[in-house]
Amino acid sequence: MFRHSQLESVKAWIAHPAHAAMPLHARIQRAIRRLIVDGALGPGKPLPASRALARSLGVSRDTVEAAYAQLHAEGFIDRRVGSGSFVADMTAFTPGRGLSRRDAFARNQAPNLSKRGAAMFSGGGVREMLVPRPFAPGAPETRTFPLQLWERLERQVLKEVGAQALAHGDPQGTAPLRRAIADYVNLERGGRATADRVLVLTSSQQAMSLCANLLLDPGDRIFIEDPAYYGARKAFDAAGLECLPVRVDRQGVAVDQIMAETRKVKAVFLTPSHQFPTGATLALDRRLALIEWAARHQAWIIEDDYDSEFHYAGKPTACVQGLDAHDRTIYIGTFTKSLFPGLRIGYVVLPPQLVKPMTVARTLLDGHSAPLPQLTLARFMEGGHFGAYVRAMRGVYAERRDVLANLVSKHLTDFVEPRIPVGGLQMPCLLTGDLSERVAIDAARRAGVELLGLSALHALDNPKAGFLMGFAACTPAEIEVAVRKLARAFRAVARLQTR
CATH class of the missing domain: 1.10.10.10 (Winged helix-like DNA-binding domain superfamily/Winged helix DNA-binding domain)
Known part of the structure; x- marks a missing residue:
């Protein structure tokens, strides 16, 4: 019993x-x-x-x-x-008679990961949220997306291609979407793209991981901006690469530091259109110098053009890939910021010699991207809807940026100095008062506000303390409520510190 x-x-x-x-x-x-x-x-x-x-x-x-x-x-x-x-008396399976002390100890220890796994895991908390909190960086507005139009285009695709949309897709991406992407990159970004050089992926993060693992070996060196996008650094660290941080100023990455390096470096990672997180745009003379450096050393330029659609002052600078006559630049783009994160479609425009190797490598990772959203997105772009949507959201985001800048200046002037960006979806703010970055971020989280600290994005010493404030996913009214919450939270912790 x-x-x-x-x-x-x-x-x-x-x-x-x-x-x-x-x-x-x-x-x-x-x-x-x-x-x-x-x-x-x-x-x-x-x-x-x-x-x-x-x-x-x-x-x-x-x-x-x-x-x-x-x-x-x-x-x-x-x-x-x-x-x-x-x-049953099972000889092939001996039931555990309760956890031994050793088993219980092992269960509570850190997992026995490979070096690559440890690099991927270290500091890699889940950043994305199902419903982004106010000021979460990089989050676009999704509530105004034209869902009815998208659904109509999706029905058209299903009616025309039928069950073919449910089958395995081309590992390189569907031909209609690759053509649409090539046309867009050429027209809007000044690129040198053709459909046969486009590889459709699930994200820009996947593109960076592919570059790190396919083009470089563990121990190889890569130049990376400092500060830098955390996802890029994680991808390169996980691949066992030696990241060489290069300082960023108001004209982008400091090319003189790259030119002065005497050791063999196989690649450089850039966000030239809108540097993450500073917002700086890489100057034309520096772009040309990097192109010549890559050609001379047979190195690769990995260009992440993650949110170039949203430039609020004048025309955005042409991408590096479009200036590179030597085919040493790998151009990475994504629809996560320009449309919606749930779409999970990114892409790379590759030098011709990398198309087949990169396609085979992605096939080993996850086979192919889903055909139905690819074909729907192609219709969305071909019909002019993508361009119209981006233009509309550019105006919306510019207004929200200005609202945030004014509210920060009004309510947070004792604590931070805003750096109003010319593009992108987030605004850097430098701490000027007595609050530490950690205290400020923790206080914000308790108030229901998400901030990304700047210090962790730096590899070099003496980083400037501060945080990023994403403004794209919040209406002006929501921005005001969140800024007031932040001001109350900062004042409360400042009072505690002075006691």
Whole structure:
């Protein structure tokens, strides 16, 4: 017979809301199986008679019989005519008789990861939220996206291609989308793209990981901006690369530092249109110098053009890839910022010699991107809807940036100095008062506001303390509410510090 604690354990497992979708006999079977696997019921131990267990659980005998029959079929129990049911003596599986001290200790230790796994995991908390909090950086507005139009285009695709949209897709990406991307990059970004040089991916993060692992070996050196986008640094660290930080000033990455390096460096990572997180635009003479450096050293330029669509003052500068006649630049783009994160479509424009190797490498990672959203996006772009949407959102985001800048100057002037960006979806703010960056970010989180600290984005010493404030996903009214919350939170912790 079960001990009282074992019977209560079965009852609790059966009644748990998470198991409510299972048939009752399956819940009983799973609960008893767990007792056996955990070692609470050892080999040879008798089980209660089906009639007695049914009475204890308040179920029919047939339900318990069905549970016992399944346990017997799976080899967990033996059923002996005239004697009853017993836990099987399984030679291939020895149940754990409760966790040993050693097992319990091991379970609470850090996972035994590879060096690459440890690099991926270290400091890699989940940053994205299902519903972004106010000022979460990089989050676009999604509530105004033309869903009805998107649904209509998706229905058109399904009507025309039918079940083909549900099958495996071209690992390089659907031809209509690759053509649309090439046309867009050439027209809007001054690129040198053709459809056969475009590789459709799930994200810019995947593109950076592919570049790191396909083009460089562990121990190879790569120049990276300082401060830099955390996702890029994580991708390069995880690939075992040696990242050489290069300072960023108001004209972008300091090219003289790159030119002066005497060691072999195989690549440089850039966000030239709108440097993350400073917002600086890489000057033309520096772009040309980097192109010549890459050609001379047979190095790669990895250009992340993550939010170039949103430039609020004049025309954005042409991409580096469009200026590079030597085909040493890999151009990375994404629709995560320009449309919506759930789309999960990014892309790279590759030098011709990298198209096949990069396509094969992505195939090994995840096969291909889903055809249906690709074909729908192609229709969205071909019909002029993408350009119209981006132009409309550019005006919306510019207004929100200005609202945020005014409110920060009005309510947070004792604590921060805003750096109003000429583009992008977030505004850097430098701390000027006595609050530390950590205290400010923690206070904001308690108030329901998400800030990304600037210090962690630096590799070099003496980083400027501050944070990024994403403004794109909040209406002006929401921005005002959040800024007032932030001001109250900062004032409260400042008062505590002065006591």
